[in-house]
Amino acid sequence: xxxxxxxxxxxxxxxxxxxxxxxxxxxxxxxxxxxxxxxxxxxxxxxxxxxxxxxxxxxxxxxxxxxxxxxxxxxxxxxxxxxxxxxxxxxxxxxxxxxxxxxxxxxxxxxxxxxxxxxxxxxxxxxxxxxxxxxxxxxxxxxxxxxxxxxxxxxxxxxxxxxxxxxxxxxxxxxxxxxxxxxxxxxxxxxxxxxxxxxxxxxxxxxxxxxxxxxxxxxxxxxxxxxxxxxxxxxxxxxxxxxxxxxxxxxxxxxxxxxxxxxxxxxxxxxxxxxxxxxxxxxxxxxxxxxxxxxxxxxxxxxxxxxxxxxxxxxxxxxxxxxxxxxxxxxxxxxx
Numbered sequence: 001x002x003x004x005x006x007x008x009x010x011x012x013x014x015x016x017x018x019x020x021x022x023x024x025x026x027x028x029x030x031x032x033x034x035x036x037x038x039x040x041x042x043x044x045x046x047x048x049x050x051x052x053x054x055x056x057x058x059x060x061x062x063x064x065x066x067x068x069x070x071x072x073x074x075x076x077x078x079x080x081x082x083x084x085x086x087x088x089x090x091x092x093x094x095x096x097x098x099x100x101x102x103x104x105x106x107x108x109x110x111x112x113x114x115x116x117x118x119x120x121x122x123x124x125x126x127x128x129x130x131x132x133x134x135x136x137x138x139x140x141x142x143x144x145x146x147x148x149x150x151x152x153x154x155x156x157x158x159x160x161x162x163x164x165x166x167x168x169x170x171x172x173x174x175x176x177x178x179x180x181x182x183x184x185x186x187x188x189x190x191x192x193x194x195x196x197x198x199x200x201x202x203x204x205x206x207x208x209x210x211x212x213x214x215x216x217x218x219x220x221x222x223x224x225x226x227x228x229x230x231x232x233x234x235x236x237x238x239x240x241x242x243x244x245x246x247x248x249x250x251x252x253x254x255x256x257x258x259x260x261x262x263x264x265x266x267x268x269x270x271x272x273x274x275x276x277x278x279x280x281x282x283x284x285x286x287x288x289x290x291x292x293x294x295x296x297x298x299x300x301x302x303x304x305x306x307x308x309x310x311x312x313x314x315x316x317x318x319x320x321x322x323x324x325x326x327x328x329x330x331x332x333x334x335x336x
Contacts (some may be wrong), residue, residue: 004304005031006297007064009053009084011041013171014093014266015070017293019045025297027327031064060087065307066300069093072175074241076130078115085122085130085314089307093135093292095172098240100133100316106239120208120314130314131305134299135292136283137161139317141270144281146318148272152279156205160197160213161268162190167217168266169288178220180234182226185257189217192269200271201278210244218242218249221257264288289336298325 007201008015008026015033022028032049034040042050051059069092072075073230077094084090094100101114112213113121123130133139137159145157162168167189177186179259187308196213198207222228232249235242266288270281285291298319302324323332 001027002029003029004301005029005063005065006300007031007036007059007067008070009067009080009086010070011037011078012070012072013289013320014292014296015068017287017290018068018070018296021290021293025301025327027301028297032059032062032212034059034067034206054081056087063229064088065304066091068296068300070296071162072179073172074176075179076249078118080128081115081132082118082122085119085128086126089128090119090123090130090132090304091134091296091303092130092132093139093296095135096240097138100138116314116316117148118131124313127154127307127312129303129312131299131303131316131320132314133316135295136285137268139292139295140283141268141281142317143322144270145272148270148279148281152272152274153276155272155274157270157272158208158213159270162192162214163197163267163269166263166266167191168268170221170266171288171292173216173241176238177220177235180231181221182222182231184223185221185254187219187257187260189219190219190266191215197269197271200269200273203228203273203278205273215246216242218247219252219257219260220230220249221254221322222251266291295316301325301327 004027008018034051034053034224036053038050038052067088067090069077069081069090071080073096077092081090081092100116103112103114105112116190119130119132125247148157149155170188170190173188174186177183177188192214196208228251235249236247237243264287269285272279302320305324326332
C-alpha cells in the first residue's frame with residue numbers, strides 16, 4: 001500500500017490529536033510538522049521533519065500529499081489554508097459559518113468571497129484539491145443537515161451545542177478569546193438552552209435566533225494591570241463569536257483554569273422537523289479536539305483520492321461521497 005503522506009500544520013490541541021491518531025490510519029504516514037516552535041517541537045517528538053511556518057521554501061519540498069491545517073478559524077486558517085493550497089492538497093476545520101460563503105466584512109463593509117471560494121480559486125489554478133469546514137460542525141452536522149433537508153418533507157433544521165449542565169468546550173471560540181490583548185489564558189463553554197430544544201421537539205417549527213438557542217460562558221485569566229472592563233466589552237461585542245449571544249465573562253485565576261483543562265468534552269444535536277415527524281443526530285465527545293482530528297484524517301484520505309481522480313477545487317463535507325472516507329471497499333460493503 002502506497003501511503004498518503006500528511007503534513008500537520010499547527011501543533012495546538014487539534015494538531016497534537018492528529019499526530020496521536022495517525023497510527024490508527026494504516027494508509028497514512030507523517031511527512032512533517034509545520035510550527036512556529038521548530039526547535040522545541042523537534043526535541044519533543046525526536047524528529048528532524050519539523051519546519052518553521054515562515055520558511056515555505058523548505059517544507060514545500062517535503063513530499064506531502066495533503067496538508068492538514070490545524071490552526072484557529074479566526075486568525076490562522078483564513079490566511080494559512082489559501083497559502084498552503086498553492087503547494088499542497090489541503091483540509092481544514094474552519095468553523096466560522098458566516099464566512100464560509102460570500103459575506104460583508106465587519107467594520108469595513110467590504111464584500112468578501114468567503115473561505116470556500118477563496119481556497120477553491122487557488123486549488124483550481126494549482127490543480128490541488130481542498131476540503132474546508134471539516135469537523136463535527138461544520139462537518140458531520142453539515143452532512144446531517146443536508147440529509148434531513150433532502151429526505152424530510154417541509155423540513156426545518158436546528159442545531160444545538162453543549163447539552164449538559166457544564167456546557168461544552170468550544171475550541172474555536174476559546175481561540176478567539178486568546179487573540180484579545182490582555183488575556184493570558186481562557187476557556188469558552190457553550191450552553192444549549194433546554195427550553196429551546198423542547199420547543200423544537202414539540203413541532204411547529206419555531207423561529208429561534210442564536211440568542212434563543214444558546215448562551216456562552218467565558219472564563220479568562222488576564223494579565224496584571226489589564227483593563228477588565230475593556231476586555232469584557234471586547235468579548236461581548238465580538239461579531240459572529242459572542243455578540244449574537246447572551247455571554248457571561250468571569251475572570252479566574254490560572255490555577256482555577258488549569259484545574260479544568262483535562263476536560264475537553266463537548267456534545268451537540270441536530271434536529272429536523274417536518275410533516276412526517278422529526279429526526280435527530282447526536283454527537284457526544286469525550287475530547288472535542290480528538291473528534292475533530294478523526295474527521296480531518298478521514299477527509300485527508302478523501303482529499304487525496306479526489307485529487308488523484310482529477311477533481312480539483314475546494315469542497316465541503318456534503319460534496320464528498322461518504323464511501324471515499326473509508327479505508328477500502330470491503331469496509332464499505334460490511335457497513336451496508
